[in-house]
Amino acid sequence: MRAALAASVLLVAASAAGWWLTRPPPEPPKVAEDQTFEDMDRAEYEAWMQELGYTD
Amino acid sequence: MLLWLAVLLGMRFGAEHWLPALAAAAEQLDAGESMPVPPKPTGLASLPAPGTPGDGQRATLLSPATCEAMVADLRDVCWQSLARQVAPADPDEALRVCARVAGSEMVLECHADVAESIAVADRARAETICAAIESRKWRGQCFFGSGLALAETDAEYAMGRCAHAEVYQTFCRHDVVGEIALVDLPAAHAQCAREEGDWLTRKTCWHGIGKYLARRDTSEAAAACDASTAEWRGTCYHGVGWGGAERDADATLADCSTRGPYADHCRHGVAAQFKRADPTRAVALCESIQKADTRARCLDFVTR
Numbered sequence: 225m226r227a228a229l230a231a232s233v234l235l236v237a238a239s240a241a242g243w244w245l246t247r248p249p250p251e252p253p254k255v256a257e258d259q260t261f262e263d264m265d266r267a268e269y270e271a272w273m274q275e276l277g278y279t280d
Numbered sequence: 281m282l283l284w285l286a287v288l289l290g291m292r293f294g295a296e297h298w299l300p301a302l303a304a305a306a307e308q309l310d311a312g313e314s315m316p317v318p319p320k321p322t323g324l325a326s327l328p329a330p331g332t333p334g335d336g337q338r339a340t341l342l343s344p345a346t347c348e349a350m351v352a353d354l355r356d357v358c359w360q361s362l363a364r365q366v367a368p369a370d371p372d373e374a375l376r377v378c379a380r381v382a383g384s385e386m387v388l389e390c391h392a393d394v395a396e397s398i399a400v401a402d403r404a405r406a407e408t409i410c411a412a413i414e415s416r417k418w419r420g421q422c423f424f425g426s427g428l429a430l431a432e433t434d435a436e437y438a439m440g441r442c443a444h445a446e447v448y449q450t451f452c453r454h455d456v457v458g459e460i461a462l463v464d465l466p467a468a469h470a471q472c473a474r475e476e477g478d479w480l481t482r483k484t485c486w487h488g489i490g491k492y493l494a495r496r497d498t499s500e501a502a503a504a505c506d507a508s509t510a511e512w513r514g515t516c517y518h519g520v521g522w523g524g525a526e527r528d529a530d531a532t533l534a535d536c537s538t539r540g541p542y543a544d545h546c547r548h549g550v551a552a553q554f555k556r557a558d559p560t561r562a563v564a565l566c567e568s569i570q571k572a573d574t575r576a577r578c579l580d581f582v583t584r
Contacts, residue, residue: 258416259447269450270480274581277491278454279484280518280548 341365347380356381360390367397371405388418396425400433410444420446427452431459435467450477454484458492465489465504473509486512490519490549498524498535505542514545514574521549529554533565544574555582 261269273279342365347358359381367374371394378390391413399406403426410422427441438460442452453471461468472485486508493501498520505516517539524532529550536546551565559582566578 260416261447261449264447266478266480273450273454273480273484274552276451277522277553278451279480279487280515280545280552280577 367394392422399426399429424452427456454488458488461489483512483515486516487519490516491523494520494523517542517545518549521546525550525553544569
């Protein structure tokens with residue numbers, strides 16, 4: 225019984241891992257045509273730079 | 281065997297679940313709403329300079345007939361490439377070639393490319409072309425490209441272009457200072473040491489130095505970071521990790537280990553670089569980080 229339970233948990237975990245591996249990259253920020261650096265939220269800008277390898 | 285089947289099954293259902301999101305993202309790309317990516321991180325440094333071996337080959341690569349003969353999907357790309365090819369000799373003709381591009385966004389990109397192509401030889405004309413672009417986004421890209429083109433020629437002027445790079449100004453400063461660092465590290469240091477702009481602008485300047493030098497040599501990059509403002513030294517070392525990992529992740533990780541209090545910042549940079557290509561390894565790298573706060577930030581980034 226325990227073995228069956230453990231195996232089920234492992235199978236579910238493995239399926240979840242496979243599902244997670246296929247996830248798409250995060251949504252990019254919606255930069256409007258007339259967007260300026262000054263009016264862009266800093267946290268969002270930082271996240272944008274992080275995704276592209278421009279900051280930590 | 282059963283576990284592998286489970287993983288594959290999970291991937292199958294995962295793909296089915298995520299495909300609509302991927303399709304939507306693809307539509308965004310077609311509509312020009314994709315994540316704006318700063319142009320050409322290496323600037324024109326990799327292209328042969330006018331008059332040097334290899335440069336003459338560009339003149340025989342494309343012709344209007346070549347582009348006219350292409351299928352519709354490739355024709356605009358061809359016109360754009362032809363415009364870049366022609367621009368150094370005849371910017372006006374290059375802009376006329378840009379006018380043949382069908383896509384509205386690509387026409388603007390074409391103008392920006394022409395400006396970048398001629399910026400070293402005629403910065404005034406490049407500025408005029410950029411200033412004439414009505415789209416704020418593409419005008420910003422244009423000045424960004426001009427800054428990259430002039431980074432190795434005139435550091436002060438090149439950084440000055442970034443003030444006109446609109447929403448890309450901090451990306452611009454990062455890449456231009458990185459290009460400057462490759463040929464004149466004291467000049468790059470001097471730019472970042474001014475500590476201009478807000479906190480994000482200031483720290484990413486140092487990141488640019490670390491990243492660009494690390495693409496060449498991580499020891500050289502680390503030495504440059506050691507001379508940076510103490511407040512942003514960790515960020516600089518993150519750049520070392522990222523840039524070095526683009527070239528040789530294992531060698532960079534080995535080098536990171538020798539960097540004392542900044543080893544973890546360096547490893548964070550390597551892990552971040554792996555986020556898209558190898559998320560499993562990225563997570564493992566984050567988990568190897570000793571400092572709790574750096575490890576937490578790393579894991580937060582690679583798993584989001």
